Amino acid sequence: MRSGPRIALGGFSHESNAFASAQDVGLAHFLARRDRPPLLLGDELPRGLARGSFPTTGFLRAIGADAHLRPLAWASGGAGGLVSDEAFEHIAQALLSRLRAVGALDGLFLELHGAMATPALDDPEAELLRRVRGVVGDQLPIVVTLDYHANLSPDFARLIDGAVVYRTYPHVDRVQCGELAARLVRRLAGGGRVPGVAIAHPPFLIPLHAQSTLAEPSRGLAAMSLADAGDVVSRCYAAGFPPGDSHWCGPSVMVHATHQAAADAACEALHRQVLDARAAFDARLLPCDTAVRLALRHAQAPGRGPVVLADVQDNPGAGGSAACTGVLAELVRQQAPDALLGILCDPEAAAAAHAAGEGACLGLALGGTHGVPDQPAFVGRFTVERLGDGRFTTTGQVAGGNATELGPMALLRLGGARVVVSSVRMQAFDPAPFHHLGADPAAAALLALKSTCHFRADFGAMAREILLVEAPGDAVANPARYPYRRLRPGVHRTP
Ligand SMILES: [Zn+2]
Structure with a gap:
């Protein structure tokens, strides 16, 4: 007899510098152990990530013993050039083929970065989510974790129901973000899509070395990101990854809420805060x-x-x-x-x-x-x-x-x-x-x-x-x- 929610989980993350001299992030990059595990499939996923420092590590810790987990696939490239289209298709297929086989679900969790790009795809994370929606339909709640350096698009925002973005740079809260995502998945599981979504893009780029959350203004902006606060399901400030060269490259504010007015209001308030901080980013070298x-x-x-x-x-x-x-x-x-x-x-x-x-x-x-x-x-x-x-x-x-x-x-x-x-x-x-x-x-x-x-x-x-x-x-x-x-x-x- 079933007690807890049925939750699928997976991950696919990479930070793509479109201008790197070495564009060598092919499938072999994801299949080798480096400073992170190689591609993990099915049951390898909880085994490979139970210890360590990934959002999925925190997710596994916090999701609860009664949850029925359906592990799909997990791959992390770290950072480098564009992901080859072949590698993207292989890993997406590994994730989707398992998703098609797991049966009915109450929720889905994905560990993403938000600044991946391939030669063919400007916004691979949105493409992945489109394909995921093609399998699970348009009622299943999907929660993701995101890197602080995500370059987020409106398409991406509409395909998910909530996000937990890192609130630190240096990123020392990855595991904690996974734990928050687990709680969010549990809140949303079985409840259908979150109807309110809003996203805004300040019209400038922030150099990476000016994004540290150990100093203002980034400290205060990143602290505004939260998950699971009443009407606001999640509120994200992402500083963006300037070398990413995607259409929506740059900082963004994204809100998911139980109704559209709440999403719009929270998004507008935080967007204003980012605009007001503009002159305070220190980019000296x-x-x-x-x-x-x-x-x-x-x-x-x-x-x-x-x-x-x-x-x-x-x-x-x-x-x-x-x-x-x-x-x-x-x-x-x-x-x-x-x-x-x-x-x-x-x-x-x-x-x-x-x-x-x-x-x-x-x-x-x-x-x-x-x-x-x-x-x-x-x-x-x-x-x-x-x-x-x-x-x-x-x-x-x-x-x-x-x-x-x-x-x-x-x-x-x-x-x-x-x-x-x-x-x-x-x-x-x-x-x-x-x-x-x-x-x-x-x-x-x-x-x-x-x-x-x-x-x-x-x-x-x-x-x-x-x-x-x-x-x-x-x-x-x-x-x-x-x-x-x-x-x-x-x-x-x-x-
Ligand atoms: Zn990052």
């Missing part, structure tokens, strides 16, 4: 040479902890290659005596270091992106200080507890600079990859991190100072520099 000079000076002053240099434009979590060497070159040029840099992705250099062995000295052309003039390799003789197999479990606040495989890793030294090298891209948001190679980020005088904002969660507290650096990379910080093709007309490229 320091030129690389200035940043390193300041860091060297400030590191000598009395105090504790490293000066952090955030290499924001080579953040692989926003589509950077993580192979850029602009900051490394400047550290070497200014003879930084004690600098630790990570995580630079170069599988060939890691393999060469493993072949040479710990203690060896070898000449390398480290990093660099072939064919991109301002992203050269750094040529020098490096000492192999430490090797690692790249297998560790993350320990940080952004995405802790995830079994991770970054392939062969090496800690290389050149003068006073040490570089953490991996074979698979991972944003420097967690201390575990440094500890894996015996490097202590807290003990370095200068700590150069390939991250825009997530680094603040674990490295912010140890830092004596944080400097945001403008060095070459594919995660270009200033949206005015992107050659948009899909972005709707009339949008200002800066706040």
Whole structure:
């Protein structure tokens, strides 16, 4: 005899930088374990996500033992270029074929990102939901979790019944958002569609490094997102992902409510709040040479902890290659005596270091992106200080507890600079990859991190100072520099 609601769950997420040099997010990307599990099908889903730091982890924790779960498919690409159309079709099909087989449902939960794009699809999440609606019909409540960087469209808003968007950047509330989504699904289960929906788009873009919720105005805006508050089923502020180049790229406000007037009123009020905050977004960056000079000076002053240099434009979590060497070159040029840099992705250099062995000295052309003039390799003789197999479990606040495989890793030294090298891209948001190679980020005088904002969660507290650096990379910080093709007309490229 049935007691609890019948709920299907799945996930398909990726953050697409349309301008990344490497457009390599094919099916193989989703089938490999990296800093997240590979594609999970059916019963693999609850097993693979019960521990970790994903919204689905929180959803599984909070949905209740009486619920009858129908796991579909889950895939997370993290960030990079456009998802190939082949990969999108394969994963969508994996999810939909199971959805067709699960029988009657009372609710559906999906873990999405909101800023995916493919060569053929401007809004793949809406396309996925259209196909889901084609299976489940137009009465089933659908609740999703969304990344704070979602680029949300009106079509997308109309296809769902409620959303829980991350309220933090660094994203330290993913699991909690999954828990909130579980409660929302339970509230809506069996009750039909939510009738009120409203969405609004402020007419400007917000650079990623100006979106941190550790500071105003983003702190206050993100705090307005909520789920399950009386008439308002959910209210979302998404800051948008400027490198996404979709028609609806940029910040948005989305409300689902029990009646249209409530949705309109809540949407309009929050939209007004975003418009009023426009002048307060701080998008300043320091030129690389200035940043390193300041860091060297400030590191000598009395105090504790490293000066952090955030290499924001080579953040692989926003589509950077993580192979850029602009900051490394400047550290070497200014003879930084004690600098630790990570995580630079170069599988060939890691393999060469493993072949040479710990203690060896070898000449390398480290990093660099072939064919991109301002992203050269750094040529020098490096000492192999430490090797690692790249297998560790993350320990940080952004995405802790995830079994991770970054392939062969090496800690290389050149003068006073040490570089953490991996074979698979991972944003420097967690201390575990440094500890894996015996490097202590807290003990370095200068700590150069390939991250825009997530680094603040674990490295912010140890830092004596944080400097945001403008060095070459594919995660270009200033949206005015992107050659948009899909972005709707009339949008200002800066706040
Ligand atoms: Zn994000």
